[in-house]
Amino acid sequence: xxxxxxxxxxxxxxxxxxxxxxxxxxxxxxxxxxxxxxxxxxxxxxxxxxxxxxxxxxxxxxxxxxxxxxxxxxxxxxxxxxxxxxxxxxxxxxxxxxxxxxxxxxxxxxxxxxxxxxxxxxxxxxxxxxxxxxxxxxxxxxxxxxxxxxxxxxxxxxxxxxxxxxxxxxxxxxxx
Amino acid sequence: xxxxxxxxxxxxxxxxxxxxxxxxxxxxxxxxxxxxxxxxxxxxxxxxxxxxxxxxxxxxxxxxxxxxxxxxxxxxxxxxxxxxxxxxxxxxxxxxxxxxxxxxxxxxxxxxxxxxxxxxxxxxxxxxxxxxxxxxxxxxxxxxxxxxxxxxxxxxxxxxxxxxxxxxxxxxxxxxxxxxxxxxxxxxxxxxxxxxxxxxxxxxxxxxxxxxxxxxxxxxxxxxxxxxxxxxxxxxxxxxxxxxxxxxxxxxxxxxxxxxxxxxxxxxxxxxxxxxxxxxxxxxxxxxxxxxxxxxxxxxxxxxxxxxxxxxxxxxxxxxxxxxxxxxxxxx
Numbered sequence: 001x002x003x004x005x006x007x008x009x010x011x012x013x014x015x016x017x018x019x020x021x022x023x024x025x026x027x028x029x030x031x032x033x034x035x036x037x038x039x040x041x042x043x044x045x046x047x048x049x050x051x052x053x054x055x056x057x058x059x060x061x062x063x064x065x066x067x068x069x070x071x072x073x074x075x076x077x078x079x080x081x082x083x084x085x086x087x088x089x090x091x092x093x094x095x096x097x098x099x100x101x102x103x104x105x106x107x108x109x110x111x112x113x114x115x116x117x118x119x120x121x122x123x124x125x126x127x128x129x130x131x132x133x134x135x136x137x138x139x140x141x142x143x144x145x146x147x148x149x150x151x152x153x154x155x156x157x158x159x160x161x162x163x164x165x166x167x168x169x170x171x172x173x174x175x176x
Numbered sequence: 177x178x179x180x181x182x183x184x185x186x187x188x189x190x191x192x193x194x195x196x197x198x199x200x201x202x203x204x205x206x207x208x209x210x211x212x213x214x215x216x217x218x219x220x221x222x223x224x225x226x227x228x229x230x231x232x233x234x235x236x237x238x239x240x241x242x243x244x245x246x247x248x249x250x251x252x253x254x255x256x257x258x259x260x261x262x263x264x265x266x267x268x269x270x271x272x273x274x275x276x277x278x279x280x281x282x283x284x285x286x287x288x289x290x291x292x293x294x295x296x297x298x299x300x301x302x303x304x305x306x307x308x309x310x311x312x313x314x315x316x317x318x319x320x321x322x323x324x325x326x327x328x329x330x331x332x333x334x335x336x337x338x339x340x341x342x343x344x345x346x347x348x349x350x351x352x353x354x355x356x357x358x359x360x361x362x363x364x365x366x367x368x369x370x371x372x373x374x375x376x377x378x379x380x381x382x383x384x385x386x387x388x389x390x391x392x393x394x395x396x397x398x399x400x401x402x403x404x405x406x407x408x409x410x411x412x413x414x415x416x417x418x419x420x421x422x423x424x425x426x427x428x429x430x431x432x433x434x435x436x437x438x439x440x441x442x443x444x445x446x447x448x449x450x451x452x453x454x455x456x457x458x459x460x461x462x463x464x465x466x467x468x469x470x471x472x473x474x475x476x477x478x479x480x481x482x483x484x485x486x487x488x489x490x491x492x493x494x495x496x497x498x499x500x501x502x503x504x505x506x507x508x
Contacts, residue, residue: 010471017216017470027220 042100043117045091047110047131048140055135056110056147059086063102063111071095072102072111082155083148089131094124108147112140186287194291198271202424203233209424209465216469236417243413248320251410255318260411260418263311267426270304273297274432275359277442277449289450290359297358298350301433302343305388309335311422312390312397316407327406330476331397334387337483338394342384344491348377348498349437362441369440376494378438380487382463385430387479390423391464393471394479431460 028035037043050056059076077087102111114136121127139145148155149163160167207222207229214221223229247256277289294300309331316328350356352373353364361370371378387394398406408419435441435456442449444456474482 013470014466017466020218021212021215021469023218025215025220026218029220 037115037117039115041115041117042098042103042113044093044114044119045096045102045129045134046112046114046136046140047089047134048112048136048138050146050148051139051144052146053137054083055085056108056139057086057089058084058108058110058147059089060084060107062105062107066101066105068099068101069095069097086131089134091129091134093119093127093129107151109140109142109145114140183285186285190287190289191291194271195268198268198425198428199421201428202421203237205424205427205461206236206420207232208461209468212462212465213469216466240414240417245413245415246410248410251320252318255314256410257415259311259315259318260408260415260422261311262314263308264418264422264425266304266308266311267422267429270301270308270429271425271432273300273358274429274436275362275441276432276453288359293357293359296356298346298356298361298437301358301429302339302346305342306335306339308422308426311419312407315411315419316397319407319410321410323403323405324407324409327397327399327403327409330399330403331390331407333476334390334394334396334479337480338384338387338487341380341483341487341491342388344488344495345377345381345384346437347491347495348374351495351498351502358436362436362443365440366443369438369443371438371440374438374494374498376490377498380491380494381438382434383487385434386464386467387483389426389430389464391427392468393474395473396476396479399473427461427464428457431457431464434460 048056057074059074061074061076064070064072064074071092072090073092074089075087076084078084098113100113103113106112119127148157151162159165210232211221211223211229221229222232225231225235247253272291273294275288275290275293279286279288281287312331313328316324316326316331319325349361349370352370353361355361355364365373390397396406397403398408400406403409408416411419432453435453439456439460441456442453444452447455
């Protein structure tokens with residue numbers, strides 16, 4: 001009957017609210033307790049180092065090209081042994097939208113998203129991070145990855161010493 | 177002369193005590209409502225200011241007092257300024273007839289534990305509760321804002337739908353107690369509270385009282401998601417605070433009216449009468465908060481429909497039946 005359904009629909013919710021009142025709240029009281037961030041959390045951007053402790057960044061500009069809000073800028077330079085690096089590297093975190101496209105674009109796994117989300121500031125200029133602020137000591141997500149073991153022919157090691165690289169062919173052996 | 181002075185002092189102490197307790201209770205009811213509602217929604221509620229958030233009302237008052245008191249452009253200024261006061265004062269005045277304990281013997285004189293034991297206490301309460309809607313109506317009218325005006329109109333439409341059934345629900349109680357005085361009504365329910373004797377009247381009165389307090393599910397005059405804040409949209413600072421405090425004082429008054437008329441007032445075993453009275457009032461207040469946490473808001477045509485087509489006929493039938501049974505019991 002319709003009336004019976006209406007009465008039931010009015011009375012039953014009272015039981016629901018009473019039950020929920022006795023359950024533990026789901027609130028996390030922020031400054032005192034913090035939730036553990038997920039491993040794929042996208043917060044402060046960092047620049048990582050390869051297993052030898054060298055900067056991974058080769059200043060290829062792919063991250064700044066991928067960035068939809070143009071918050072990454074850098075100046076490329078080259079060392080005496082032919083390895084490229086960023087002379088300066090700047091991320092304007094007041095512009096950054098933490099989309100993670102720069103980390104996806106990076107061929108050397110240099111630029112990565114970290115789990116450090118507490119970076120609010122009242123001063124916009126404090127949010128502009130230079131290379132020294134961005135560089136961390138470790139390798140971040142893929143600790144053992146070394147770009148120059150897989151690419152960058154003749155830079156960092158002699159030709160043919162890379163992991164998936166065959167020794168250079170002696171073209172003279174192919175002569176008739 | 178000395179006798180007169182003592183009487184005067186006693187009355188003054190009683191008045192100040194009631195004033196302080198009611199206002200403090202209203203302030204802490206706000207906190208209690210926020211905490212309990214939060215728990216029903218699996219949140220914690222305000223718990224930062226002081227231990228368990230117990231200083232939150234104080235912080236709120238400081239905030240409200242230091243805010244700018246804005247009068248909107250082309251508002252009806254005198255009415256605009258007086259309306260919040262009306263809302264708060266009418267609800268405070270209604271407490272004058274609520275007896276919260278049996279008379280006390282002190283300094284060889286009988287001190288009734290009620291500000292003024294009117295022999296028409298119920299009529300006084302009903303009159304003031306109708307008067308309270310003037311705060312809403314005038315505040316909404318004077319604001320020069322369409323949302324406030326709509327809220328005021330809804331408040332008036334709501335008044336005519338619940339007021340009748342509220343008055344009719346009280347009639348069986350008056351018939352059984354054979355008195356309009358609230359003290360006599362409490363004394364009449366010594367063995368059995370009227371909620372047991374007149375369950376239907378109790379239910380109708382409880383629903384009407386929820387409508388009277390303008391709380392969910394009958395908060396259509398201030399319906400946040402339709403009318404911004406209804407009749408108090410344009411109010412800020414302590415004038416808004418007066419409306420707000422008025423609502424919570426109203427909650428206490430209506431809670432004590434439910435207690436006095438249906439739950440047996442101060443009667444109860446073991447504990448002192450005042451404790452029983454306060455406990456019952458707080459229990460009714462909890463029910464108000466519980467209802468707010470549970471039910472959605474009615475449309476205002478639904479409220480009118482419910483008031484005129486369900487509550488009033490039921491209350492009328494109840495009055496007839498109670499009168500007939502009482503006549504039959506007296507065997508005349």
